[in-house]
Amino acid sequence: MPSPKKPPPSSVLLTGFEPFGGEAINPSWEAVRALDGWTHAGALVHARQMPCVFGAAIESLAEAMDELEPRLVLCIGQAGGRAEVTPERVAINIDDGRIADNAGQQPVDVPVVPEGPTAYFSTLPIKAIVRDLRAAGVPASVSNTAGTFVCNHLFYGLMHELARRAKPGVRGGFIHIPYLPEQAANFPGAPSMALATLVEALRIAVRTALEVERDIAETGGQLH
């Protein structure tokens, strides 16, 4: 008798960025690539590296989404100077480069998507992710700005793609992470997080995003 066929695993797309701004490594790619091939709840994680380039980053992401048809897309980026793992609440429709990207482009006050909405909210359960990270001993907070550089750009592009594709139940969002210790060593006083902690944090974020359908109501606000 032929053995019953297992359904193909659904996929999770995890992205990290190439290094930028003179750094030799990017913690987002180091952490993401450690999870390539991990499965949880029948979902297989695919790690992809994105260029730190306006435009090209969104193109690479859209290609990976076409190929994998993921049920969850989690984009990760470095936020040097932050001390915590920070799920982002909102992507805004603006590119404003304080530094040039890896292709030398430095757009100022250009929309990510002309005629696109002003902003998109993450569809990840960001509060539940913060709760679960803290419970596991990982410093975490909701962030209310992803900046105006390539991370916000990719986050906006992701949410725009998801809105365009309109596949029910497919979720996406962005998480910023601190420097690795070896990077922070070049910036005395800068906070950092060990790679093993970052990898564990992303495992928790994937797990919570797959399992928690409705986000919890708990404050993630800031006074300013």
Ligand code: PCA
């Ligand atoms: N961080 C940058 C872009 C790439 C990355 O890892 C940012 O926060 O915009």
